[in-house]
Amino acid sequence: MNRALALLALALTLAACDAGPDVPAYDFDAPLPEASLYQVEAAWTSDAGTPAALADFRGTPVVLTMGYTSCGYACPMLVQDMKKIASSLPEGTPARFVLVSMDPERDTPEALRAFRAAHDLGDDWTLLTGSAADVRTLAALLGVRYRPEAGGAIAHSNVITVLDRDGVVAAQQEGLGADPGTAAAALQQALGR
Amino acid sequence: MNRVFALTLLGALALLVGPAAAAAPPEGMVLVRGGTHRPLYRSATEPEVVTVASFYLDAHAVTNRQYLAFVRANPEWRRSRVRPLFADDGYLRHWTGDLTFDPALADAPVVYVSWFAARAYADWAGKRLPTTAEWEYAAAASETRADGRTEPGFTRRLLGWYSRPRPAVLPSVRSTYRNVWGAWDMHGLVWEWVEDFNAALVTADSRSSRAADARLFCSGASLGAADFEDYAAFLRYAYRGGLEARYTTPNLGFRLAADAR
Numbered sequence: 263m264n265r266a267l268a269l270l271a272l273a274l275t276l277a278a279c280d281a282g283p284d285v286p287a288y289d290f291d292a293p294l295p296e297a298s299l300y301q302v303e304a305a306w307t308s309d310a311g312t313p314a315a316l317a318d319f320r321g322t323p324v325v326l327t328m329g330y331t332s333c334g335y336a337c338p339m340l341v342q343d344m345k346k347i348a349s350s351l352p353e354g355t356p357a358r359f360v361l362v363s364m365d366p367e368r369d370t371p372e373a374l375r376a377f378r379a380a381h382d383l384g385d386d387w388t389l390l391t392g393s394a395a396d397v398r399t400l401a402a403l404l405g406v407r408y409r410p411e412a413g414g415a416i417a418h419s420n421v422i423t424v425l426d427r428d429g430v431v432a433a434q435q436e437g438l439g440a441d442p443g444t445a446a447a448a449l450q451q452a453l454g455r
Numbered sequence: 456m457n458r459v460f461a462l463t464l465l466g467a468l469a470l471l472v473g474p475a476a477a478a479a480p481p482e483g484m485v486l487v488r489g490g491t492h493r494p495l496y497r498s499a500t501e502p503e504v505v506t507v508a509s510f511y512l513d514a515h516a517v518t519n520r521q522y523l524a525f526v527r528a529n530p531e532w533r534r535s536r537v538r539p540l541f542a543d544d545g546y547l548r549h550w551t552g553d554l555t556f557d558p559a560l561a562d563a564p565v566v567y568v569s570w571f572a573a574r575a576y577a578d579w580a581g582k583r584l585p586t587t588a589e590w591e592y593a594a595a596a597s598e599t600r601a602d603g604r605t606e607p608g609f610t611r612r613l614l615g616w617y618s619r620p621r622p623a624v625l626p627s628v629r630s631t632y633r634n635v636w637g638a639w640d641m642h643g644l645v646w647e648w649v650e651d652f653n654a655a656l657v658t659a660d661s662r663s664s665r666a667a668d669a670r671l672f673c674s675g676a677s678l679g680a681a682d683f684e685d686y687a688a689f690l691r692y693a694y695r696g697g698l699e700a701r702y703t704t705p706n707l708g709f710r711l712a713a714d715a716r
Contacts, residue, residue: 296538298540403700
């Protein structure tokens with residue numbers, strides 16, 4: 263019986279670590295480093311309409327940006343820049359791509375789903391919306407500056423952040439059209455490559 | 456008939472008494488009556504003035520004594536325990552230990568606190584940080600006028616305070632001036648955190664380059680300043696633009712706000 267349990271545990275562990283043959287196992291029981299963003303409590307809602315936490319991504323490196331879906335210019339460019347990072351990674355590299363809205367009032371899960379469809383975002387993408395206070399906190403943690411303007415636009419800094427498997431900031435690129443090399447390298451390094 | 460008359464009278468009384476009764480602020484706070492504020496920077500598409508609703512504001516900055524009560528109740532905000540994510544290593548540097556400081560500083564504004572710390576304090580106190588618009592609106596008042604900038608000499612006095620060196624020992628709150636709203640030391644004692652400090656869209660790296668700003672910031676139109684005479688406001692804007700949420704400095708504290716009921 264004990265042996266069966268042990269085998270089951272082993273099988274589960276192996277399944278949990280099934281992120282490709284050359285990805286080191288990740289210890290989900292180890293305490294998070296002090297600098298981990300996953301220690302910060304915030305209640306997000308995904309574009310699927312379900313509750314979500316950034317810590318849900320623990321174990322997999324994350325490429326994250328903040329924007330808003332009615333943004334005409336920079337946010338589609340930010341998504342393009344994230345896709346560039348994705349396409350510069352070897353096939354099958356485990357990574358999550360996350361867009362957090364800084365416009366909680368208008369970016370409902372429905373609006374996020376429309377954005378997902380419009381930009382043809384794959385299953386490895388998650389779109390999140392949350393409270394104004396949690397948005398302000400995350401922006402503060404990431405060094406993202408933003409200011410709602412009259413007429414509904416939100417002036418904001420364009421920052422893409424790479425989080426390692428613990429949720430610690432591994433790299434940041436500022437500005438549109440940056441070379442995806444640095445972010446991609448940081449992501450590979452987070453996977454011990 | 457009498458009943459109608461009584462109801463009418465009651466209604467009239469409510470109109471007279473109502474707003475005044477609702478205006479009684481919580482202890483330690485003052486009512487800042489709403490009005491219009493002319494933001495220093497705005498984009499071409501934005502209106503020149505924004506409306507600020509009435510709100511309550513702490514009569515003075517949070518003191519070391521007040522902050523100590525928060526730290527006692529929330530051990531994770533003790534100097535030895537604070538997470539590096541939420542404060543740099545200068546946090547509460549002027550204290551002598553986790554729960555001790557020079558008694559002369561008890562009523563001085565608490566400084567060496569990060570934005571995260573100020574916000575945690577606000578949550579604990581059941582209040583919030585003021586927005587930039589609220590803070591600037593309240594701070595524009597002189598001793599006698601809601602808009603001190605219309606008072607001869609007020610703007611120059613502010614600049615004088617800004618250029619004075621920081622005293623070795625920070626004075627207590629209520630040591631400078633009390634403005635028309637009843638708020639003390641809005642200028643002349645310490646800088647203060649605001650909720651949306653990171654709405655100031657300049658950074659140390661991009662300050663000198665408009666091209667860099669255009670690449671870094673998604674903005675519908677370029678920013679323009681409303682009042683080139685108000686140097687003190689420029690200083691505050693630039694100062695906020697250089698802040699990160701975990702920064703702590705020897706002259707940066709905070710006071711809290713609450714929605715007026």
